[in-house]
Amino acid sequence: MSLNPKFITAEEAAALIEDGSSVMLSGFVGCGSALQVIDALSKTDVKGLRLIMNDSSKLNGPDGDEYYSWAKLIHNGQVDGYLGSHLGTNPEAQKMQAAGELNVDLVPQGSLAEMIRAGGYGLGCVVTPTGVDTLVEDSPFCLGRLEVEGKTYLMMKPVTADWAIVKGAKVDKLGNVWYKGTGRNFAPYMAAAAKHVIVEAVEVVEVGEILPEDVVTPGILVDYIVEVKK
Amino acid sequence: MDKKYIKDYIARRVAQELKDGYVVNLGVGLPTLCTKYLPEGVKICIDAELGIVGQGATPYPGDDNYDPLNVVDAGGSPASVAYGGSFTDSATNFGLIRGGHVDAVVLGCMEVDEEGNLANWIIPGKSMAGMGGAMDLCNGAKEVIIAMAHTAKGNAKILKKCKLPLTAYHCVTDIITEMGVMKVVPGTGIVLKEYNPELGNAEEAVAAIQAVTEATLIVDPALKPMEGDLESLNV
Numbered sequence: 275m276s277l278n279p280k281f282i283t284a285e286e287a288a289a290l291i292e293d294g295s296s297v298m299l300s301g302f303v304g305c306g307s308a309l310q311v312i313d314a315l316s317k318t319d320v321k322g323l324r325l326i327m328n329d330s331s332k333l334n335g336p337d338g339d340e341y342y343s344w345a346k347l348i349h350n351g352q353v354d355g356y357l358g359s360h361l362g363t364n365p366e367a368q369k370m371q372a373a374g375e376l377n378v379d380l381v382p383q384g385s386l387a388e389m390i391r392a393g394g395y396g397l398g399c400v401v402t403p404t405g406v407d408t409l410v411e412d413s414p415f416c417l418g419r420l421e422v423e424g425k426t427y428l429m430m431k432p433v434t435a436d437w438a439i440v441k442g443a444k445v446d447k448l449g450n451v452w453y454k455g456t457g458r459n460f461a462p463y464m465a466a467a468a469k470h471v472i473v474e475a476v477e478v479v480e481v482g483e484i485l486p487e488d489v490v491t492p493g494i495l496v497d498y499i500v501e502v503k504k
Numbered sequence: 505m506d507k508k509y510i511k512d513y514i515a516r517r518v519a520q521e522l523k524d525g526y527v528v529n530l531g532v533g534l535p536t537l538c539t540k541y542l543p544e545g546v547k548i549c550i551d552a553e554l555g556i557v558g559q560g561a562t563p564y565p566g567d568d569n570y571d572p573l574n575v576v577d578a579g580g581s582p583a584s585v586a587y588g589g590s591f592t593d594s595a596t597n598f599g600l601i602r603g604g605h606v607d608a609v610v611l612g613c614m615e616v617d618e619e620g621n622l623a624n625w626i627i628p629g630k631s632m633a634g635m636g637g638a639m640d641l642c643n644g645a646k647e648v649i650i651a652m653a654h655t656a657k658g659n660a661k662i663l664k665k666c667k668l669p670l671t672a673y674h675c676v677t678d679i680i681t682e683m684g685v686m687k688v689v690p691g692t693g694i695v696l697k698e699y700n701p702e703l704g705n706a707e708e709a710v711a712a713i714q715a716v717t718e719a720t721l722i723v724d725p726a727l728k729p730m731e732g733d734l735e736s737l738n739v
Contacts, residue, residue: 305572
């Protein structure tokens with residue numbers, strides 16, 4: 275939490291992350307992810323990361339780049355824990371999981387979003403009908419069933435993390451963030467659920483350029499801003 | 505059926521189930537082909553669970569709205585927002601789904617059964633794809649339409665009881681394959697409503713479909729052939 279977020283480089287941001295940290299990464303199959311900070315992190319020797327993000331990204335990015343976004347971290351063996359909803363977009367991650375090289379916990383995507391939201395906003399659990407009578411009930415993130423007015427729900431644990439690394443399309447100098455397109459995905463809730471928040475800013479703007487009504491993530495949640503290198 | 509027609513043949517039939525004004529979530533692959541075959545006058549709003557209400561046409565490199573770093577569909581491929589559409593965060597979109605604001609989801613599966621259960625996310629000990637948004641969609645959408653090839657390498661996928669871990673239970677309403685159109689009726693089972701006339705007359709078709717279906721099919725007294733020829737498909 276900060277009223278005056280610090281401007282740092284992607285390399286400086288990556289250097290903040292310690293071995294074994296839990297890290298939330300915004301993005302959906304890489305879209306809306308903080309590509310430059312993640313790339314810098316992949317060039318460090320940080321290991322044992324416990325990642326919280328939707329999926330395993332993919333082996334090639336839109337420009338043909340290899341190991342798109344956090345697929346690099348998985349490829350490098352920097353990842354110990356994986357909490358997400360999907361694994362199938364990255365065959366390498368699937369192989370690593372099958373070989374016992376990647377500890378994967380999967381929960382439904384809608385539950386994951388709410389679990390992060392609950393973690394960020396002080397709720398004790400998420401109560402959702404999704405996952406009843408499935409393997410989700412055996413997940414360490416499932417606290418059991420709850421009956422409400424004759425309907426069965428699962429109680430899912432809130433999730434928090436040491437760090438959130440998210441991407442904003444426009445970020446003002448006080449850290450207020452506006453997201454673009456589907457790049458928003460999990461980012462607003464991750465920014466609330468992590469102790470420390472790094473925002474990779476595609477464009478840094480003056481305060482006021484994002485209308486107060488259009489601010490999605492209030493600047494008080496943001497600790498560090500990394501302006502992307504064009 | 506010639507392999508090149510199968511997906512479009514199924515997608516065209518699924519499109520007949522989508523009513524004007526429906527909010528529809530289309531799974532990756534075959535389901536997305538449905539948009540090619542919407543009946544005249546039918547307009548739908550496509551939901552993409554990661555955060556689009558009103559997904560538009562697929563953009564390609566060079567198009568003004570090609571922006572894969574910021575706008576993708578629920579399969580992670582470049583996408584766009586349609587006129588009048590909106591972007592949401594993922595929690596909000598799944599709220600719309602669980603909240604019953606999505607009329608239909610069209611998706612494939614590995615197994616579906618007589619009770620309307622389906623399995624499509626994991627083969628224990630073999631492969632884990634993940635449930636992604638499928639569990640929420642099957643719980644929340646009013647109609648769950650399974651669109652898939654009738655068998656997998658000759659093996660039945662429409663079973664008495666799913667063997668794989670479930671994605672969701674008691675949720676499937678329709679099953680549409682290249683062989684026929686089926687409705688899942690709670691407490692009754694799977695009712696065969698239409699058959700592919702390539703399989704012969706009604707009696708021959710029912711026998712052919714049942715032969716590759718483990719579930720016991722209940723034949724609708726109003727059973728009829730599926731409409732439309734292969735030549736008119738936009739393959």
